Amino acid sequence: MSGMLSERLREIHDLLYACYGPQYWWPGESRFEIILGAILTQNTNWRNVEKALGNLKAAGMLDEERLAAADAETVSSLIRPAGYYNVKAVRVKNFMRWLFDEPYWGDLDAVARVETEALRESLLGVKGIGRETADSILLYAFGRPVFVVDAYTCRVMGRHGFIDGEADYEEVRRLFEENLPGDAALFNEYHALLVRVGKEQCRPTARCAGCSLAHLVHESQWPAW
DNA sequence: GACCAGGCACATC
DNA sequence: GATGTGCATGGT
Numbered sequence: 001m002s003g004m005l006s007e008r009l010r011e012i013h014d015l016l017y018a019c020y021g022p023q024y025w026w027p028g029e030s031r032f033e034i035i036l037g038a039i040l041t042q043n044t045n046w047r048n049v050e051k052a053l054g055n056l057k058a059a060g061m062l063d064e065e066r067l068a069a070a071d072a073e074t075v076s077s078l079i080r081p082a083g084y085y086n087v088k089a090v091r092v093k094n095f096m097r098w099l100f101d102e103p104y105w106g107d108l109d110a111v112a113r114v115e116t117e118a119l120r121e122s123l124l125g126v127k128g129i130g131r132e133t134a135d136s137i138l139l140y141a142f143g144r145p146v147f148v149v150d151a152y153t154c155r156v157m158g159r160h161g162f163i164d165g166e167a168d169y170e171e172v173r174r175l176f177e178e179n180l181p182g183d184a185a186l187f188n189e190y191h192a193l194l195v196r197v198g199k200e201q202c203r204p205t206a207r208c209a210g211c212s213l214a215h216l217v218h219e220s221q222w223p224a225w
Numbered sequence: 226g227a228c229c230a231g232g233c234a235c236a237t238c
Numbered sequence: 239g240a241t242g243t244g245c246a247t248g249g250t
Contacts, residue, residue, distance in 0.1 A: 047248075
């Protein structure tokens with residue numbers, strides 16, 4: 001937890017935070033809404049997810065029992081704006097079955113009592129919930145100190161020489177988890193900030209935080225843009 | 226019209 | 239284990 005890597009990772013967080021401020025993730029009024037958003041945002045712009053969540057809310061479906069009772073076609077039509085709606089409707093229904101079967105019986109409070117690693121494995125058993133979605137649920141719905149890795153994380157950290165192109169998901173996750181304190185609030189903000197800076201059309205000449213960061217960390221190396 | 230967006234499962238080698 | 243492909247809407 002000490003050493004240059006820890007200091008640099010902390011430095012990057014502080015720099016991004018100073019530049020962008022708090023990101024207030026995850027947007028959503030309930031644990032359940034956060035979980036649904038995590039599934040719906042797979043390879044999808046958040047704006048589209050908001051429309052889908054709005055449809056679900058208007059239909060009274062941001063409710064565990066009611067969504068569990070709905071058929072896949074109904075879910076599919078409501079989440080249409082989020083794209084991949086047939087696939088995602090099945091994934092949502094798979095999650096609902098997981099939630100309502102044993103041992104949770106539809107009770108998210110029961111889920112919340114499960115130890116982090118066991119819960120991660122359990123979530124990964126749901127068809128349609130992969131590592132990023134599982135970790136997003138663990139961190140943002142259940143407040144567990146799990147670092148979420150996504151395309152932005154890899155892009156930004158790759159640009160700045162922390163990882164190479166071949167780094168796989170678990171490797172990147174370990175980079176953060178082994179070199180930062182296991183603090184859910186820190187991981188929450190850090191991931192959100194990486195997404196924020198990752199969205200910037202960052203160029204070497206620009207004065208965005210990503211570029212300041214590059215100057216700070218790897219001044220002489222500008223990767224191919 | 227092309228390209229992208231807070232992935233994942235599955236087929237194939 | 240690595241690589242390729244289908245899934246789909248809405249914004250730029």
